[in-house]
Structure formats: structure tokens, C-alpha cells
Amino acid sequence: MIKGILFDLDGVLLSTDQFHFQAWKALADRLAIPFDRRQGDRCRGISRMESLDIVLENSTRTYTPEEKLQFAEEKNHAYRAFLQGLTPADVPEETVRVLTQLRIRGYRLALASGSKNAELILEKTGLCSLLDGVVDGRDITRSKPDPEVFCKAAQALGLSPRDCVGVDDASAGVQSIRAAGALAAAIGPAAQAGEGDWNLKSLSQLLERCPGMEAVLCR
Structure with a gap:
């Protein structure tokens, strides 16, 4: 029985993809390296250093580990500057409605994001008030x-991953959910590729899949 829902952040609860792309593009332009939207899409759902490797793949030279760390920090500084302008108005109304309704129905909700900037995003948007972990x-x-x-997000709710459904928009995220032992709800590109146990066209479809706890207990 599903008791908890574990959400990725970017591309699921809100989108800062444009900020990521602009920050990586600024770095690539400074280094005179071609970087396009297709490459930007490949950077979704993976770590900052893995994304940097994608940015640098068309470079005509190699870089030292120290240079790569400097580039990653440069990108993150630019990205965080964009994030400073976020407000609660940047959270889709659908997200607020779905999270609020899921809490009313008795589900515990947690963020499961690989981003080290998640705290800043939650603070600026007020999303933390809708999450239990x-x-x-x-x-x-x-x-x-x-x-x-x-696994840690489920633990933060005091639950086993097997009692949870995870929601992610990237292939790496869906793989992560499945490896944790949770049910995988894909949205966005991962859903379009049919990679989830549930493939959602919108976040609102979670409400169709997750009835109130009283209804679940009466089955």
C-alpha cells in the first residue's frame, strides 16, 4: 500500500531547466565550445560533473580536474544568481493543488533531489511548507x-521505499526509483519514453492513482 510519495524537484514540481541551460551555455560560450539545446536536455537528472562532461565533449582541448572543478563552480554561481529571482509565483498552480490534496488524503510527501541547490529553491518558492521531508x-x-x-527520502518519512511511489522526469531518476524498490511514476520525457510503472501526462494524474487513505484501507 502506498503511504508516501517521493518527488524529484526540477522538471517535476517546477522547472528551472532554462536557468541550467543559460548557465551552461554562458560557460560554453566563454570557452568557445558549441553547446545546444539537445546537449542541454542530456544534462537533465544527472550530476553537475557529469553535465560538465557533456558541455566539454566538443572542446578541442582537455582540461585538468582542477579546471573542471572551477568550471562547475562558475556554472553553479551563474545558476544560483538566476534562482535568487524565484518566488512562490514560479510554482505551477497544479503543483500546489496536487501536493495539498495528497496531504489531505493522508500521504506523506518528501523531496528526493540530487541538487545541492534544492534548499535555495524551496526557500524562495515556499515549497518546503508542502513537504514532510x-x-x-x-x-x-x-x-x-x-x-x-x-532510499533516504523514504527513510525521512519513516517508511520503506516499497511503501512509496517516486516521481521523476529523467531516465536516471526512474532507474533510481526502481533500484530503491519503490513504484516508479514517470513524467515528462521519461513518461513519453514509457519508462515508468506509471507514465503520467501531468502531475494531476497522481490524484487519479492515489485515492484517500480511507478508500485504500477499505479495499
Whole structure:
């Protein structure tokens, strides 16, 4: 029986994809490296350093580990500057409605994000008030598709992953959910590819799949 729902952040509860792309593009332009939207899409759901490798793949030279760390920090500084302008108005009304209704129905909700900027996003948007637990990039040592983030998010709710459904929009995230032993609800690109146990066209479809706890107990 599903008791908890574990959400990825970016691309699920709200979208800052444009900020990521702009920050990586600014770095690529400074280094005179071609970088397009297709490459930007490949950066979704993976770690910052893995994303950097994608940005640098068309470079005509190689970089030292120290240079790569500097580039990653440069990108993150630019991205966080964009995030400073976030407000609660940037959270889709659908997200607020769905999270509120799920809490009313008795589900416990947690964030399961690999982003180390999740705290800033939650603070600026007010999303933290709709969540019972938060696990982000500062709490894990292994990025998706490793199951660590979803295992810890379930633990933050006092639940087993097998009592939870995870929601993610990236292939790596769906793999992470499954590896944790939770039911995988895919949305966005992962859903379009049919990668989830549930493939959702919108976040609202969670409400069709997750009835009130009283209804579940009476089955």
C-alpha cells in the first residue's frame, strides 16, 4: 500500500531547466565550445560533473580536474544568481493543488533531489511548507541512477521505499526509483519514453492513482 510519495524537484514540481541551460551555455560560450539545446536536455537528472562532461565533449582541448572543478563552480554561481529571482509565483498552480490534496488524503510527501541547490529553491518558492521531508544533494554521496536519494527520502518519512511511489522526469531518476524498490511514476520525457510503472501526462494524474487513505484501507 502506498503511504508516501517521493518527488524529484526540477522538471517535476517546477522547472528551472532554462536557468541550467543559460548557465551552461554562458560557460560554453566563454570557452568557445558549441553547446545546444539537445546537449542541454542530456544534462537533465544527472550530476553537475557529469553535465560538465557533456558541455566539454566538443572542446578541442582537455582540461585538468582542477579546471573542471572551477568550471562547475562558475556554472553553479551563474545558476544560483538566476534562482535568487524565484518566488512562490514560479510554482505551477497544479503543483500546489496536487501536493495539498495528497496531504489531505493522508500521504506523506518528501523531496528526493540530487541538487545541492534544492534548499535555495524551496526557500524562495515556499515549497518546503508542502513537504514532510527533504533529501537533496547535500545528503547523498551517489547521484542518480543510484537509489540512495530515494532510499533516504523514504527513510525521512519513516517508511520503506516499497511503501512509496517516486516521481521523476529523467531516465536516471526512474532507474533510481526502481533500484530503491519503490513504484516508479514517470513524467515528462521519461513518461513519453514509457519508462515508468506509471507514465503520467501531468502531475494531476497522481490524484487519479492515489485515492484517500480511507478508500485504500477499505479495499
